[in-house]
Amino acid sequence: MPFLYLAQRQNSNWIPLAAMKYIAKYLSMPYISVYEVATFYTMYNLAPVGKHFIQVCTTTPCLLRGADKIVNLCKEKISPNENEISKKGNCSWMEVECLGACVSAPMIQINDNYYEDLDEKSTVEILDSLIKDKPLKPGSYRGRKNTAPEKEQKVKANGEKHA
Ligand code: FES
Numbered sequence: 063m064p065f066l067y068l069a070q071r072q073n074s075n076w077i078p079l080a081a082m083k084y085i086a087k088y089l090s091m092p093y094i095s096v097y098e099v100a101t102f103y104t105m106y107n108l109a110p111v112g113k114h115f116i117q118v119c120t121t122t123p124c125l126l127r128g129a130d131k132i133v134n135l136c137k138e139k140i141s142p143n144e145n146e147i148s149k150k151g152n153c154s155w156m157e158v159e160c161l162g163a164c165v166s167a168p169m170i171q172i173n174d175n176y177y178e179d180l181d182e183k184s185t186v187e188i189l190d191s192l193i194k195d196k197p198l199k200p201g202s203y204r205g206r207k208n209t210a211p212e213k214e215q216k217v218k219a220n221g222e223k224h225a
Contacts, residue, residue, distance in 0.1 A: 065089070066100055075115055075173070076107040104158055112147050112154035114192045116140065117171040121160040124168040132168055132185050133157060139189045153192055165209045166202060175200035 065088070069081040082100055086093040100106045107115070118136060120129045136155040140148045144156045163169045166178030170185075177188055177200050184203035191198045206212055 063099060066106055070106060075111050076109060109145060112152055114153045115173055116153065116155040117158040118155060119161045119169055120157045123164040127167040129168040131182050132170060132180060135185050135189060139193065150193060152195060178202045179204035179206060
């Protein structure tokens with residue numbers, strides 16, 4: 063798995079068959095074993111992806127909070143189909159399962175970074191900037207620090223919380 067990860071890093075974020083065959087030979091294992099691992103995990107891209115690779119979480123918490131709108135924006139602005147490079151050649155997108163940031167739903171991952179607490183307006187800004195090759199900063203788009211509440215809460219002596 064680390065070899066597959068390295069191969070992907072060294073090849074514009076995707077793994078060609080030749081790399082899988084090389085890894086199998088290097089590890090003295092059947093090629094099909096490497097292929098099985100590479101095709102099992104969605105973090106391995108088996109075809110070219112955009113320089114800006116957008117993964118949209120559409121598992122239940124994100125979907126309940128509007129991930130379907132983010133998918134529609136990707137279709138409109140990047141490409142009508144998943145895993146298809148944009149006309150300008152610098153972006154692609156795909157739907158993925160939970161990325162472990164449900165508390166900041168809905169969210170997307172762009173290359174190595176998480177963009178969280180999104181809505182249609184912030185997603186449009188993020189996608190438009192990506193198309194122009196000017197990625198915006200990652201993190202919460204509701205101004206939260208990590209997963210902290212939006213407004214700082216103070217705890218009263220009796221344990222009750224108030225804003
Ligand atoms: S459901 Fe989207 S990050 Fe978990």
